[in-house]
Amino acid sequence: xxxxxxxxxxxxxxxxxxxxxxxxxxxxxxxxxxxxxxxxxxxxxxxxxxxxxxxxxxxxxxxxxxxxxxxxxxxxxxxxxxxxxxxxxxxxxxxxxxxxxxxxxxxxxxxxxxxxxxxxxxxxxxxxxxxxxxxxxxxxxxxxxxxxxxxxxxxxxxxxxxxxxxxxxxxxxxxxxxxxxxxxxxxxxxxxxxxxxxxxxxxxxxxxxxxxxxxxxxxxxxxxxxxxxxxxxxxxxxxxxxxxxxxxxxxxxxxxxxxxxxxxxxxxxxxxxxxxxxxxxxxxxxxxxxxxxxxxxxxxxxxxxxxx
Numbered sequence: 343x344x345x346x347x348x349x350x351x352x353x354x355x356x357x358x359x360x361x362x363x364x365x366x367x368x369x370x371x372x373x374x375x376x377x378x379x380x381x382x383x384x385x386x387x388x389x390x391x392x393x394x395x396x397x398x399x400x401x402x403x404x405x406x407x408x409x410x411x412x413x414x415x416x417x418x419x420x421x422x423x424x425x426x427x428x429x430x431x432x433x434x435x436x437x438x439x440x441x442x443x444x445x446x447x448x449x450x451x452x453x454x455x456x457x458x459x460x461x462x463x464x465x466x467x468x469x470x471x472x473x474x475x476x477x478x479x480x481x482x483x484x485x486x487x488x489x490x491x492x493x494x495x496x497x498x499x500x501x502x503x504x505x506x507x508x509x510x511x512x513x514x515x516x517x518x519x520x521x522x523x524x525x526x527x528x529x530x531x532x533x534x535x536x537x538x539x540x541x542x543x544x545x546x547x548x549x550x551x552x553x554x555x556x557x558x559x560x561x562x563x564x565x566x567x568x569x570x571x572x573x574x575x576x577x578x579x580x581x582x583x584x585x586x587x588x589x590x591x592x593x594x595x596x597x598x599x600x601x602x603x604x605x606x607x608x609x610x611x612x613x614x615x616x617x618x619x620x621x622x623x624x625x626x627x628x629x630x631x632x633x634x635x636x637x638x639x640x641x642x643x644x645x646x647x648x649x650x
Contacts, residue, residue, distance in 0.1 A: 378467050388474065473503075506640040
């Protein structure tokens with residue numbers, strides 16, 4: 343049995359986000375015929391995978407088979423600024439096709455800046471655009487939203503997610519703070535970080551993954567979407583729970599997240615990863631004395647339509 347049970351945190355809001363978008367504009371509706379679906383900031387392709395696994399009959403409503411469906415052709419474009427993430431998704435696509443899962447032929451993955459999708463897709467060609475846990479990390483989040491709106495056809499749906507807060511991000515901050523102290527040679531000055539010290543942790547480390555205030559509340563996300571011009575905006579909160587069976591298992595898994603590299607910065611520094619692990623394990627032991635439990639968080643899910 344895995345050390346961290348269930349879905350990883352990046353996947354937790356996806357189900358809710360995609361369902362809300364489908365409710366607003368069903369994938370098998372006439373307005374979606376021959377349209378493009380964008381997965382912006384796709385990472386290893388979690389949104390794309392969810393679409394293909396859970397909405398196959400809606401995406402390809404005649405036969406459910408991409409090869410034989412000529413009346414309703416869906417094309418999924420997945421983009422990420424990270425070449426390794428795109429390589430990972432492309433490899434997954436090739437493996438699925440080799441296994442006979444031809445529906446994956448509808449996927450194209452390309453390296454692209456979420457703030458400038460022009461090199462990847464032209465205006466008004468998409469029915470849906472998804473951005474899972476990515477917009478708040480952009481230098482200009484509103485530019486990312488504006489690009490989503492630009493590529494959507496009339497009545498098309500944009501959907502995005504953020505975090506109001508989560509314990510795994512708090513844990514990542516603990517690791518980043520510990521690694522930063524190590525890199526700066528200030529271990530002797532490092533203040534012990536324990537459970538309940540989340541505000542203290544936010545002031546330490548590189549702080550490159552702080553969620554902007556406007557993206558950490560339902561009201562803020564609604565305002566961002568409406569100010570860009572989306573209509574029929576719906577914003578909901580969704581509780582997330584990530585079960586784990588050991589401190590070491592969950593910490594080692596989080597240390598491998600791309601987001602940890604973002605938080606720490608360009609370099610862990612000598613002994614930085616070890617110091618990060620030590621600090622994170624200390625935080626976990628104080629909070630979860632039994633060695634097993636669940637990290638919790640609250641996701642913000644926003645969807646809206648492009649008007650005229």
